Amino acid sequence: MASFQKFYEKHSGKQWLAWFWVPTLYFAEGIPYILVNNISVMMFTKMGVPNGQLAFFTTLLYFPWFLKGLWSPIVDVVKTKRWWIIAMQSLMVVAMVLLAITLPKPSAEMIDSGQTPASVFWVTLILFIITAFASATHDIAADGYYMLAHDQSSQAAFIGIRSTFYRIATVFGQGGLVLIAGLIEKSTRNSSPDGIANIPLSWQVTLGISAVVFAIMTLYHTFALPKSAEDKPRASEDGGKTNNLKEIGNSFGSFFKKKGVWLAIAFMLLYRLPEGFLLKMCQPFLVAKPEVGGLGLETDMVGIVYGTFGIIALTVGGILGGVFASRLGLKKSLWWMALGMTLPCLTFVYLAMALPTNPVIITIALAVEQFGYGFGFTAYMLYMMYFSEGEFKTSHYAICTAFMALSMMLPGFVAGFIQEKIGYVAFFWMVMFCCVATVVVTFLAERKVDPSYGKKNKV
Numbered sequence: 001m002a003s004f005q006k007f008y009e010k011h012s013g014k015q016w017l018a019w020f021w022v023p024t025l026y027f028a029e030g031i032p033y034i035l036v037n038n039i040s041v042m043m044f045t046k047m048g049v050p051n052g053q054l055a056f057f058t059t060l061l062y063f064p065w066f067l068k069g070l071w072s073p074i075v076d077v078v079k080t081k082r083w084w085i086i087a088m089q090s091l092m093v094v095a096m097v098l099l100a101i102t103l104p105k106p107s108a109e110m111i112d113s114g115q116t117p118a119s120v121f122w123v124t125l126i127l128f129i130i131t132a133f134a135s136a137t138h139d140i141a142a143d144g145y146y147m148l149a150h151d152q153s154s155q156a157a158f159i160g161i162r163s164t165f166y167r168i169a170t171v172f173g174q175g176g177l178v179l180i181a182g183l184i185e186k187s188t189r190n191s192s193p194d195g196i197a198n199i200p201l202s203w204q205v206t207l208g209i210s211a212v213v214f215a216i217m218t219l220y221h222t223f224a225l226p227k228s229a230e231d232k233p234r235a236s237e238d239g240g241k242t243n244n245l246k247e248i249g250n251s252f253g254s255f256f257k258k259k260g261v262w263l264a265i266a267f268m269l270l271y272r273l274p275e276g277f278l279l280k281m282c283q284p285f286l287v288a289k290p291e292v293g294g295l296g297l298e299t300d301m302v303g304i305v306y307g308t309f310g311i312i313a314l315t316v317g318g319i320l321g322g323v324f325a326s327r328l329g330l331k332k333s334l335w336w337m338a339l340g341m342t343l344p345c346l347t348f349v350y351l352a353m354a355l356p357t358n359p360v361i362i363t364i365a366l367a368v369e370q371f372g373y374g375f376g377f378t379a380y381m382l383y384m385m386y387f388s389e390g391e392f393k394t395s396h397y398a399i400c401t402a403f404m405a406l407s408m409m410l411p412g413f414v415a416g417f418i419q420e421k422i423g424y425v426a427f428f429w430m431v432m433f434c435c436v437a438t439v440v441v442t443f444l445a446e447r448k449v450d451p452s453y454g455k456k457n458k459v
Contacts, residue, residue, distance in 0.1 A: 019161075021225050022146070025085070026162040028217040029142050030169025032092050032135035035210055036061050036128050038174050042283045043181075043203045046299060047106060048116035055280040055416025057118045061128050062412065064136035065405030072398035073252060075140045080232055081148065082225055084141035088134045089218040095131040096211035099124060103207060105200040140398045147393060160322045163381075167315035167374075173210075174307030181206040182300025202299075254392055255399050260448055264387045267445045268403040269410070270437040271338070271380055274345050275373055276411035277431050281419050282306070282348070290355055293424040295362065305363040313367035317374025324375075330382045331449040338442040341376025342435035344369040348428040380404070383445065386453050 040061065044054050075084050102123050106116050118125070146162065181202040189197035255261065286302050288294020297305070317340070325333045347365040356362055384404065388397035411434075419427045 021221070022162050023165040024217060024220060025142055025145075025225070026166045027169045027172075028089060028214065028221065029135075029139060030166040031173060031210065031214055031217070032096075032131050032138070034170050034173030035096070035177075035207075036132045036135065038170075038283075039177060039206075039210075040128060041280065042174075042178055042287075042299070042302065043206075044118070044121070045284045045287055046111070046181075046185075046199050046203070047121075048111035048114050049118050049121075050115060050420070051281065051284050051416035052420050053118040053416070054284065055419075056413055057125060059280065059409050059412035059415075061125070061132050062405050062409045064129070064132040065139070066402050066409055068136040068140055068398055068402050068405075070252075071137070072140045072402075073392075073395045075137065075144060075398075076392070076395055080227075081141040081145035082227060085138060085145065085225065086218070086222055088138035088141065089214070089221060091134045092131050092138070093211060093215045093218055095127050095134065096207060096214055099127045099131070100204055100207035100211055102127070103200060103204045108196045108199075111199055139401065143397055143401075147397075160319055163318050163322070164315060167311060167318065170314070171308055171311045172213075174311055175303050176307075177206050177210060177303075178307045179300050179303030180209065182298055182303055185299050252395070252399070255396050258387070258396075260387075263444055263448065264383075264400075265403055267383060267441045268380075268400060269407045270441045271383075272341070272377075272404075272407050273411060273437045274342060274431045274434045276408045277415045277418075277427075277434060278345060278348065279408065280412045280415040281424070281427060284416075284419075285348075285352070285424055288424075293352065293355075295351065295355060295357075297362070301359065305359060306366050309363050310366040310370040314370040314374035317371040317376075318378055321375040321378030325378055325382055329451060330379060330386060330453050331446060331451045334379050334383075334442055334446045334449065337376040337379035338438055339376075340372040341379075342372075342432075342438050344372030345428070345431050345435065349425070349432060352424040352428050382453075383449075386449065 037058070041054065041058050044058065049057075075081065104120050104124065106120055110116050184202035184205055185197045185199055188201060189195055192198070258264070283302060283306065284294070286295050286297045286306060287299065288296065290296045321333075321337060321340075324336070347369045351362065351365055356365075384397060384400040388400055415427075418430070422430070
């Protein structure tokens with residue numbers, strides 16, 4: 001660690017040095033988020049939890065990302081961002097190990113009935129919540145460290161890199177881990193005399209692999225994450241420590257005094273409304289039996305078509321969105337990205353109505369939707385960074401991401417219950433109707449954006 005620190009100090013100020021930590025830091029940021037918010041959905045679906053309970057309880061896991069605005073100033077005034085990163089990663093390793101050890105094993109009959117009560121998984125849900133709180137705190141520290149360890153030009157240069165490695169973590173989770181679970185599921189089915197898969201075992205092994213990978217990442221960052229002179233607790237003007245409560249109040253209160261704050265909140269809550277409904281029901285729809293309106297895909301196939309090709313399309317969309325925005329700026333690119341966020345949702349209407357069995361057709365449809373979402377999400381991220389500029393940008397950005405979490409929670413709470421009432425076809429048509437909200441907030445927000453923001457060499 002000491003030798004790496006000397007190396008860092010000798011070459012500090014050189015932009016290439018960020019390659020040692022930006023990719024791994026954002027890969028590590030992505031793993032627990034995907035585990036809690038995406039892999040948990042697939043796991044509970046395969047365990048036979050009904051869609052209503054599934055969507056409701058997995059949406060509860062989103063609470064830490066919403067609430068983190070309340071404690072994000074603590075990360076500013078207590079310890080360093082580096083300390084928070086290492087501490088939270090260590091806590092998440094412990095939680096992941098316990099998740100693998102304590103995962104319940106409902107009977108095959110209960111799983112097949114599709115009526116496994118969520119209460120069976122109360123220990124699992126508690127451990128997921130602990131992981132979620134640690135992950136949300138880690139996000140605050142990592143994003144703050146990113147902004148402190150870079151100047152503005154370096155921040156712009158690496159924003160695409162950090163997003164790319166976050167997406168690679170998503171491919172690893174939604175693609176690789178789900179694929180592993182599916183292969184184990186098939187293996188146990190083929191080796192069982194009665195042809196029944198051991199679904200709990202497949203997910204227990206998958207969670208164990210997650211723990212091992214994340215432990216390796218944590219060990220690497222303990223030694224390799226450099227110490228930055230800018231990374232220190234905020235201090236008062238006289239050089240002493242600030243009053244923590246006053247500092248927290250100042251940073252939180254100043255957010256709601258920003259010009260145009262209520263329009264910004266409306267944009268953050270409604271821009272992704274269609275995706276908020278779609279996200280919770282996408283994986284259940286892919287694996288649901290055709291007789292109940294689903295595509296009936298195997299778990300490993302979901303890992304390939306949705307978790308791999310879909311996420312690759314999402315990543316490509318995000319990268320191209322970043323290039324597009326850097327050339328036109330946020331203001332001129334916002335409408336194009338809003339269209340990318342909304343129109344591809346039609347692919348799920350097609351899938352629900354046609355119920356294709358050809359995996360190529362399914363893969364193309366999912367890739368189109370994910371590409372559009374990745375392209376459109378770039379504007380959302382840039383808008384949050386734009387609105388966070390100022391003295392408390394770390395805390396304000398964290399508050400913005402809390403509203404981002406709330407934008408997914410509100411539709412997520414009811415998505416499963418709505419789908420159970422109206423079926424998949426009507427549900428996806430409802431998602432298309434929600435695109436109206438995206439159009440309205442885009443129209444209002446676009447007029448307030450600085451035309452120069454987001455262009456190349458601008459932040």
